[in-house]
Amino acid sequence: MSVSFDGASISAALQALPSAMDTSDDRTLRLVPGVCFSDGEQVQVFARISADRSHVILSDSGTIHARAAMYGVDITTGAASKHLDEVRGDFNLRVHADRFYVQVPLDCLAEEAAHLAGALVSLDSARLAYSATQEKFSKSLEKWLQTTLDSEVETNKKIETRFGDTVSISAAVPSPRGEILIQAAGGKNATTLRSSSEHAFFVLSSLSPTEHPIRNRLIVLESTLYDRKKDINRRPVVSETMRKLTKRLTEVAYVSAFDAASHIASFMEDPHGSERDLVTVSLGQSSLDLPAI
Numbered sequence: 086m087s088v089s090f091d092g093a094s095i096s097a098a099l100q101a102l103p104s105a106m107d108t109s110d111d112r113t114l115r116l117v118p119g120v121c122f123s124d125g126e127q128v129q130v131f132a133r134i135s136a137d138r139s140h141v142i143l144s145d146s147g148t149i150h151a152r153a154a155m156y157g158v159d160i161t162t163g164a165a166s167k168h169l170d171e172v173r174g175d176f177n178l179r180v181h182a183d184r185f186y187v188q189v190p191l192d193c194l195a196e197e198a199a200h201l202a203g204a205l206v207s208l209d210s211a212r213l214a215y216s217a218t219q220e221k222f223s224k225s226l227e228k229w230l231q232t233t234l235d236s237e238v239e240t241n242k243k244i245e246t247r248f249g250d251t252v253s254i255s256a257a258v259p260s261p262r263g264e265i266l267i268q269a270a271g272g273k274n275a276t277t278l279r280s281s282s283e284h285a286f287f288v289l290s291s292l293s294p295t296e297h298p299i300r301n302r303l304i305v306l307e308s309t310l311y312d313r314k315k316d317i318n319r320r321p322v323v324s325e326t327m328r329k330l331t332k333r334l335t336e337v338a339y340v341s342a343f344d345a346a347s348h349i350a351s352f353m354e355d356p357h358g359s360e361r362d363l364v365t366v367s368l369g370q371s372s373l374d375l376p377a378i
Contacts, residue, residue, distance in 0.1 A: 112133060112134045112135070112136065113131060113132065113133050113134070114131070114132040114134070115129055115130075115131055115132075116129065116130040116131070116132055116198050116202075117129055118130060118198065118199060118202040120202055120203075120206060122152070122205075122206060122209050123209070123210070126152075128202050128205050128206060129145075129146075129148065130143055130144075130145070130198045130201050130202055130205070131143070131144050131145070131146045132194060132198065134191065135191075138191055139190070139191060140188055140189065140190055140191055141188070141189060141190075141191050141194050141197075142186055142187070142188050143186060143187050143188075143189065143194075143197055143198055143201045144184045144185060144186035144187075144201075145184060145185050145186075145201070145205050145208075146184060147182075147183045147184050148205065149185060149205060149208045149209060149211075150183040150184075152209060152212070153165075153211070153212055154280070154283065156212050156284060158211070158212040158280060158284075159272075159276050159277045159279075159280035159281075160211050160212070161276060162274075162276060162277065163277070165211040165212065166211075168210070168211040169208060169211050172204060172207045172208050172211075173185070173208075175204075175207075176200065176201070176203075176204035176207070178201075178204060185201075185204070185205070185208060187200075187201060221271070222269055222271035222307045222343070223240075223255055223269045223271065225343070226255065226256070226267070226269050226305055226343060227240050227255070227256060229343075229346065229349075230256055230258065230267070233346075233350060234258060234350075234353060236258055236259055236260070237258075237259065238256050238257075238258055239256065239257045239258075240255065240256050241253050241254070241255070242254045242256070242257040242266075244266075244292065244297070246291035246292060246293075247291065247292065247293045248291060250291075252288045252291060252292075253288075254266050254267070254268055254288065255267055255268050255269040255305075256269075258353065260301075260353065262300070262301060263298070263301050264297075264301060265301045265302075265303065265353060266289070266292075266297055266301060266302050266303070267303045267304075267305060268285040268288060268289055268302070268303070268304050268305070268338070269281075269285075269305055269307070270282045270284070270285045270304055270305065270306050270307065271307045272306075272307055272308070273307060273308050274310075275310060275324075275326050275327075278306060278307065278308070278310065278327075278330065279326075279330060281307075282304070282306065282330055282333075282334055285304045285334065285338075286304075286333065286334055286336075286337055289302055289304065289337040289338050290336075290337045299337065299338060299339070299361070300339075302337065302338035302339065303338055303339045303340070303341060303349070303352055304334050304337075304338045304339070304340045304341075305341055305342070305343055305349060306331075306340065306341070306342045306343065306364065307342075307343050307344075308342060308343065308344055309323060309327060309342045309344055309345065309364060310323070310324040310326060310327040311323060311324055311327075323364065323365045327364065327365070328365055331362050331364045331365060332362070335361035335362055338361070339352055339361045339363060340361060340362060340363060340364055341363040341364060342363075342364045345363070345364070348363040348364075349363075
């Protein structure tokens with residue numbers, strides 16, 4: 086049941102609940118407090134009322150983690166993780182299975198739900214703390230493109246997707262074969278690189294293949310992840326995690342790494358035919374050799 090966030094509406098909803106609340110649906114309210122996250126999405130609080138009506142568990146039902154994933158933000162490490170810990174302490178929140186929650190007496194429902202709504206807005210700002218580190222790589226890539234390419238670079242370009250919404254692309258560069266879109270994916274370890282790559286995949290997969298063909302799309306990873314071992318020619322071996330990640334990204338774009346910038350420059354001149362993996366192929370360790378995932 087969805088309930089407007091005011092005392093009268095909540096009281097009416099509680100009075101309307103059946104006396105024997107046997108199912109989860111019977112005992113759950115979705116509260117809409119009338120506040121929004123920074124991108125305009127409404128904050129919602131989910132209230133799970135105990136069968137004896139003695140207490141209620143208020144939670145975000147996984148919203149914060151889902152929003153972080155949507156934005157390609159890793160909130161398990163670094164500045165974002167530290168921010169979440171601080172907010173959890175400030176608001177006395179618990180966390181279980183990616184859900185932030187509190188347990189309170191039923192007669193405190195309205196007051197505590199408002200308290201949790203404010204906490205969720207604060208928790209969501211963790212992605213801004215993470216974005217500060219992401220911004221550093223995006224700026225480095227932007228500076229490199231402007232210095233290296235003899236053409237104008239448009240950054241943070243807004244493009245309408247085939248679904249009618251708008252996404253932001255790290256950089257767009259004109260070329261004889263059409264506009265080339267470049268999406269940055271920052272991260273220096275597997276966790277952060279995977280999170281930002283998922284966001285890059287989401288953004289580029291939403292574009293029209295006619296207006297923005299794959300040959301004119303490039304995802305640039307901040308770094309290449311290697312195993313500790315070397316191959317028989319004493320060359321570094323790209324980690325299996327990196328190879329699988331690269332293979333996945335080649336479904337929507339060509340993929341290169343910033344620590345092999347020469348491949349970025351060569352892609353701008355020539356899309357390299359059908360070989361989209363510019364990360365591992367130079368080492369003879371193509372991700373295309375991996376089984377399908």
